[in-house]
Amino acid sequence: MNPLQQVLDWPVPHAAAAVLGPAGVLAEVGDTARRFPLASVTKPLAALAALVAVEEGAIELDRPVPEYAPAALGDELAAELGSMTLRHLLSHASGLAAERLRRGADVGGRRIYSNVGYDLIGQLVTGATGIDFGSYLAEAVFEPLRMETAELAGSPASQGIASVEDLQALLAELLRPSGLLHADTLADARSVQFPGLLGVLPGYGGQRPNDWGLGFEIRGDKHPHWTSPRNSPATYGHFGRSGTMFWVDPQAGLALVALTDRSFGSWAIKAWPELSDAVLDAFG
Template identity: 60%
Template sequence: MSGSSALELVADWPVDTAAAAVVGPGGVLAAHGPQDHRFPLASVTKLLAALAVLVAVEEEAVALDDPVDEALIPGATLRHLLAHASGLAPERPLRSFAPAQRRVYSNVGIELAGRHVAAATDIDFAAYLDAAVAQPLRLTGTTLPGSPARDGVSTAGDLALVATELLSPTGLLSAGTLADLARVQYPGLRGVLPGYGPQDPNDWGLGFEIRGAKSPHWTGAQNSPSTYGHFGQSGTMLWIDPVARLALVALADRDFDDWARAAWPALSDAVLAEFAG
């Protein structure tokens, strides 16, 4: 059992396997399901990739103002890529807009960011992520067998450690970088939030989506506008609410669909009602 009335909601989800954890500044407050079960993360992979890129920035291997491909997306930088503001198309290496004109959610952009780090460090990006993020945080069930935009595999236990680090940093990233990560980049850009339609504005930080005033949304009605995180089409999500000083990890083995649109906000609001304040 979870030890949490909120997390008991997960037992009623229409999935075969699910794991969830509520995290506070001191670590896991409550958990439900197999915490070491490895789930495909889909786009939640982007959070781990962004953390690895930002470690590379702090190591001065790359810089957020680095141009990334002047032939393909002139004027676009690593910062644009992480913030989905480069103008790259979602799934093809094509320019849709000039940089910082529209929020175009781009898997290609995150993959290009990973290649930029790999080229600068002469280390395969999956190996770099392991050394820069997984090993320091002791993520024993986390791997990146493919694209840094969508192919990560991890566990609720590992992602709870990531959330704990974001709530109570121990040095993976500096305070300034962590603030930048969760701050809206290129404010005012409109765009489409996958699964939820057009949003104006469609706020994003560095690799992390920011809730802002988006509606509808996959977090709860009680989540603060400064909540940041990501969800994945494989049925995974992680949010950090810096106002409530709480985080929620929820992983399932059923692809995102109407079940998640109903279940995730309800779980989020129940968690905040039980644990916040």
């Protein structure tokens, strides 16, 4: 039996899902070509584009942002966050508040899930490359991976649009890298940045610690969580408030993506771990 079949019983207007292993797609359900608003699942896509820019030498991962782009912050905020780097921004450790370009904590002091931080990443990459961030994301990530219907329709934090088929291409690259990023960069992206930071995981409350990589949320020992307790601590991925999610479990050698068009809520808190369990039972 297809372990994804339960997705068709979710209380959502539309849904599609797929599970992959290193050799390719293991199961699918729903209209995998249908495009969905990704919400915050946009963030890891934007992060990969920023890391491509780092590898191309356009921007530096560990150089303080106020040194090369003070105008993006303004003089007062640049002074307050003088040590903030792209690494901090990608891992939500920048000190920026969630929705406003202001200081919410000291740099590296705690994990603040910052949408405005990802908007700033887009501005920094555009400033460094001279290319609109949506176009850069398409050239750096979507086109090489053949994510043929994916696009960025606005904010790098939340306005991506893509199908399950598009995200299958991403997950295949993460499970069996073909060279989008250097192996060391990819290993860095899925490793905990600034270990031990406390913070709030949206929808799930305070986490001690709230582990994050470069664009990817890392499961660690978080509880409660949107993956299964049986997913390995090394599992990484993201979910979005539009009812979207994906994870990659390196220990199991599996990746799961599920996209819907119903906002995140109690239905997802129940359904997503159940789906993860079914996938691990079938293929783990």
